[in-house]
Amino acid sequence: GTVTPIKITNKEIANDFLNRYDTFLFDCDGVLWLGNHLLPYTKEFLDTLTKLGKQAIFVTNNSTKSRLQYTKKFASFGVTVKEEQIFTSGYASAIYVRDFLKLQPGKDKVWVFGESGIADELSKMGYESLGGVDPRLETEFDATTSPFLINGLDESVTAVIAGLDHNINYHKLAITLQYLQQEKVHFVGTNVDSTFPQKGFTFPGAGSMVESLAFSSGRRPAYCGKPNMNMLNTIVSAFNLDKSKCCMVGDRLNTDMKFGVEGKLGGTLLVLSGIETEERALEISEEHVNPKFFAEKLGDIYELYKQ
Ligand code: PLP
Numbered sequence: 551g552t553v554t555p556i557k558i559t560n561k562e563i564a565n566d567f568l569n570r571y572d573t574f575l576f577d578c579d580g581v582l583w584l585g586n587h588l589l590p591y592t593k594e595f596l597d598t599l600t601k602l603g604k605q606a607i608f609v610t611n612n613s614t615k616s617r618l619q620y621t622k623k624f625a626s627f628g629v630t631v632k633e634e635q636i637f638t639s640g641y642a643s644a645i646y647v648r649d650f651l652k653l654q655p656g657k658d659k660v661w662v663f664g665e666s667g668i669a670d671e672l673s674k675m676g677y678e679s680l681g682g683v684d685p686r687l688e689t690e691f692d693a694t695t696s697p698f699l700i701n702g703l704d705e706s707v708t709a710v711i712a713g714l715d716h717n718i719n720y721h722k723l724a725i726t727l728q729y730l731q732q733e734k735v736h737f738v739g740t741n742v743d744s745t746f747p748q749k750g751f752t753f754p755g756a757g758s759m760v761e762s763l764a765f766s767s768g769r770r771p772a773y774c775g776k777p778n779m780n781m782l783n784t785i786v787s788a789f790n791l792d793k794s795k796c797c798m799v800g801d802r803l804n805t806d807m808k809f810g811v812e813g814k815l816g817g818t819l820l821v822l823s824g825i826e827t828e829e830r831a832l833e834i835s836e837e838h839v840n841p842k843f844f845a846e847k848l849g850d851i852y853e854l855y856k857q
C-alpha cells in the first residue's frame with residue numbers, strides 16, 4: 551500500500567484498532583510466541599478479544615504439525631483454542647486436494663514429501679497417504695533395492711503434497727520425483743517460504759525444498775499457504791467471514807501482510823517481535839506491501855488498551 555502505516559503508540563489508537571475489526575487472523579511464530587517461548591501478554595490479549603466478542607483464527611505456514619498438535623501447543627501455554635480455529639499450510643493443502651482437485655477418499659492416494667502434520671490432516675479427511683515419515687525412506691537411496699520402486703510406483707497416487715521436512719534426504723527426493731514425472735499426478739506445495747528465522751539464525755524453509763522438486767521435475771506446484779489465496783478462501787468460507795471486518799496480524803511483510811492486502815481484508819497489523827524492523831515496515835518497496843498498523847509487539851496493544 552502507499553498509505554503510511556500507523557504505529558500503535560497510545561490508548562486511543564489501540565482502541566480504534568480493536569474497534570475496527572470483528573475477526574483477527576493471527577500468524578503464530580513471531581507473533582504469539584518465538585519457538586517454545588510465549589511472548590508477553592499474548593494470553594491477556596487473546597482473552598481481551600474474547601471478552602470483546604471478537605473472533606480469533608490462527609494461520610500458520612508451518613506444515614510439520616497437525617492442527618491437533620497446535621491445540622496442544624496452545625494448551626502448553628495455558629491458552630485454550632479449538633482445532634477449528636487453526637489453519638496450517640498442511641491442512642490448507644489437504645483441503646485443496648479435497649475441494650479443488652476433488653481426489654476421492656478410498657480411491658486416490660497422496661504421496662507426501664514432508665512431516666506428519668500433512669499426513670495427519672489427510673487421514674482425518676479419509677485419504678490414504680504414502681511416503682512422509684515412512685522409516686523405509688530413511689535408508690540410503692539405491693534404485694535397485696528401494697521398496698518404493700521394487701514393485702513399481704503405486705498407481706493410486708494422483709497427487710503429491712510437498713512441504714518442509716527436517717529429515718530431508720535423497721531417497722525422499724528421488725521417489726517424490728518419480729511421482730511428479732507422471733502427468734496424472736498433481737503437484738501441491740504447502741508454502742513457498744524460502745527461509746524461516748529461529749534464534750537469530752535463518753534456516754531453509756519449505757520453499758527451498760519444494761523448489762528443488764520443481765526444478766528436477768520441471769513443474770510448478772500449486773502453493774497453499776500464506777500468501778496464497780487458496781488459504782484465505784478456505785478460511786473465509788469456513789467461517790463465512792466479512793473480509794472488510796477482518797484484520798491479518800503477522801510478523802512478515804512478504805507473506806502475512808501480502809496475504810491480508812491481496813486478500814482485501816479490512817486491515818493488517820505488523821508486529822516487530824518476529825522478523826521485520828520499523829524501517830522495513832515504513833519502507834516503500836516493489837518487493838513488499840506495507841501494513842495498515844504496526845506495533846513493537848502484540849502485548850503492547852494489550853498494555854495500552856488496559857491503561
Ligand atoms: N515452517 C516451519 C517449519 C516453522 O517451524 C515455522 C515456525 O515455527 C514456520 C514455517 C513459520 O510459521 P508461522 O507462519 O506461524 O510464522
Ligand code: CA
Nearest residue numbers: 577579580801
Ligand atoms: Ca510468523
